[in-house]
Amino acid sequence: MKELLTPKKLIIRTASALAVLVVVMLVCSLIGTESVSLKEVFSGAGIQTRANPDYEIFVQFRLPRIILACLVGAALACSGVVFQALLRNPLADPYILGISSGAGLGAIIAVICGFNWTVWGRSPIAVFAFAGALGTVWLVWFIGRLTGKFHVTGLLLAGVVVNAFFSAVIMFLTSIAKSQQVYSTIFWLMGNMAEEDFLVLWIGAGCVVGGITALFYISPQLNALSFGEADARSMGVNIAGTQIIAFAIAAAITAIAVSLSGLIGFVGLIVPHAVRLVFGPDHRQLLPLSGIFGAIFLVIADTLARIIVAPAQLPVGVVTAIVGGPFFLALLVKYSRKVSWLK
Amino acid sequence: MNKWWWLFLILSCWMAAGFAIFGPLQGQNCGDTALPARAERIVSLAPNLTEILFALGLEKEISRVTLDSDYPPAAAQKPNVGTFWQPNIEAVIAAKPDLVITLGFHQQKNIAERLKQIGYNTLTVNIEKVNDLFKAIEKIGAATGKQLQANELATNIRKKLDRLSTLVGTEEKVRVLWVVQREPLRVAGRDTFVNEMLEVAGGENAIGRTVHKYPPIGAEQVIVCGADVIIEPAMAQEDPARQQNRALQYWSKFENLPAVANKRIYVIPGDTVSRLGPRLYEGTETIARCLRPELFEN
């Protein structure tokens, strides 16, 4: 596993992982509170609305939800990889630089102002959450830059401060808002997979996959960057350029993920680590594989969330934490010999 | 062309294809849009909606309800589609409904929109004040072909409320503190249907106008509110007698309140007063019995 990565190895691993993803998606789409038979699904939609509920449940609810889980899982995992590389910190996750509180603030503002218009049928909460996430992350970037050009510590501190400040603002707004709205928002923020319409999924998929591909293009630079800026520079890496591109893409795909499904934790933190433990830290491989395994993880977690306490649904974030924690521990114990900083 | 241009090109084609395929479908409402004259498979997503449907005589037509629809007892026997807070949309579809009735708050409104998009008949009603209730009964009656029964129900409730109002008279109003939650302390404000019930029952909210509908309040406000009566709607799970004891214990520290001094602290069954539905009169009468017990001596 530790020999130099070759294109052939990467293709084989990625293809295998994709195959696993497809199988998982198929199996999970047939699991749910209602039993759906594939035969009914293939016989197509009935002429009238209520003729073929199996088909409708599958196509209108199961499939979009599973696709959404793939998208969000891939986006969060890859974003986690990037932030861990940029900040050279294994504890970094996609929300570390203010995205979570920014999205929350956007959502609460949308709810309080009582906007009713929709963008393409998307509720204003999602749009505002997206804008809030993106805006906050650029604010943190800007503040971080003030502390010195490439100072990672400055970025981290700025992130912590902004997160704290915005969280306080969120609590303030929550306390003065009318209770009904607030419950809705908090529930939304806990992370949930709401069924989306296909256009949104299509666009979202394009953005996320496109973003991951772009990150793959700069993987060698990310490898070098994880050594430190001075080192990376001596290896011919344009540090500012790489940082900005990586940062922008990671922030964008995370904002998309958050605006579609609220805040789902754990995926962005542990999937990169798990993949790194098994396959190594080379980003050319870490990125695509983290994306695929993030998707697999979230699809499974969401399926569990749907069936464990049926007919109610658990917030997905709860399942990711409960499922992810022990799984990661097991992985850590098995591969800990290879991890130097645990010695 | 280098790899970045290729990426940009493929991405642009992807987005364009997306709009081409799915764009025209936006805002399209496929499926039948006309409400049937008589709905035969109704799904109700809230307990008060279920009560209304039963009151209109639609028991047979109700296909599914939510887990918390427990009145009348027959309702609890119906198969469920999740809770009113988190309805299971798949179960709704599996029920092959020809009419889905939902409330108007964010989650349920989204579900209604989603179902409408696919082509199901939905009816969304907002029931937050007493007037809303009467309007909702009317709408549901119209949607299910039970206009007569709806009228009768609404008139019935109004008559009984008026009678109570007359009985109570215009004497001095009893100051009531309506406690929704004890820790942290949350009360019903003036802008709620609870307040409306209080006023018909001869009471007056001990709390003045507030920004929130159900504001959290501090001990100071409790001390100065001068409530004559404290009412707490009971929580379904707990034994009402124990709740009454605990309530007495809790409030004993506010000894200067007339309510505490006169031991007028009531824990009443929650259903009829927390749910704005056809049992509006029953709930209001229960409150009146607490406020003006002397009127019901006979």
Place this chain on the structure above:
Amino acid sequence: MNAIIEVENLNFGYTPQNTILKDISFEVIQGRFLAIAGPNGAGKTTLLNLLCGLLRPKAGSIRIDAAPVESYSVKKLAQKVAVVRQEFIPVFDFTAAEMVSMARTPYLGTFGFEDKTDKRMVNEALEATDTSQFALRALGSLSSGERQRVFIARALAANSPVLLLDEPTSFLDLKHQVGIYDLLKTAQLEKGKTIVAVTHDINLAAQYCDEILLLGADGNYHIGETKDVLSPEQIEKVFGVRIFVGSLGQEKFFIPLGKFAKDSGQIAGKPHNIQQEQKQ
């Protein structure tokens, strides 16, 4: 041979008021081994960072291979100049081979994979530094000496004409100190690399380097052949400490003498011939 590094009237300071390097000019001929030595704070590392383009001079110019450092893109500069700094354990557990192959980043193909040449360079570098047996081990599992050799292997794999090193043997034991300098000297002699090494150890500098640049704390500097510049008077002036100079064949060695040295105050800068004394 022509000069591959030309420094002209270099001025630099971290703050506008403070100037560490004043009007420094020198050149390094291709294929030579230059040591930069001096007391702490004189600006040795600063000078190195200026040479590799990490810092910009306040005044003056630095040219690498006849073109100003600023004119190089980061990628092109990496192909000309490789830098070795203090070894460290990276946050993520890359293997030695992965780390060395990162030196090939400026040469990678479209999708960022190494081709035959890159792999060959990596293998040669690992062999030259005697680290092939660590190729598949994580950097964190190696000793400091082994890790420093891997860092040097990375610089060698870049196949650049110039090698800059910042105190490559600071924390290493005697055997590794000599080992690393042997390695560098071999690279210089066999591959014609130009090497500039910042070092605290003037003895090693004397043993291995052709030229030495002595940077004083006051901004004065002396540059020239090692044997010429390293005179006891010069060293005493620059470092401000009493020096005992001894010779062993063609090698000279320098020992600093402090307050508690048991030389009975005999040394005032005169060379002392050990072999002679042993005969007596």
